[in-house]
Amino acid sequence: MLERVGVEDLDALFADLPAAYRDPSIDLPAQLTEPELIALLEERAAENADPGRPSFLGAGAYRRSIPSIAAHLTARSEFVTAYTPYQPELSQGT
Secondary structure, three states: OHHHHOOOOHHHHOOOOOHHHHOOOOOOOOOOOHHHHHHHHHHHHHHHOOOOOOOOOOOOOOOOOOOOHHHHHHOOHHHHOOOOOOOHHHHOOO
């Protein structure tokens, strides 16, 4: 893809941007729980919000704290289906 746009590497692609914007550091406290980190990043992201513009978050966009592990756990097959693997020794009575 870099060949297609005519640059040799990723640094050359972003060479027009000042270095401070290419690799910004995020000043975060040492230890945060997931909800604390999300709250901190949302607070920082809110600095970019324009309160003069309407929000189109519709009904159903409620504040919830769902840990990121929840998607992994609910995708596991034992929670999705009642199917159990076939065990021939059980059906043969041994």
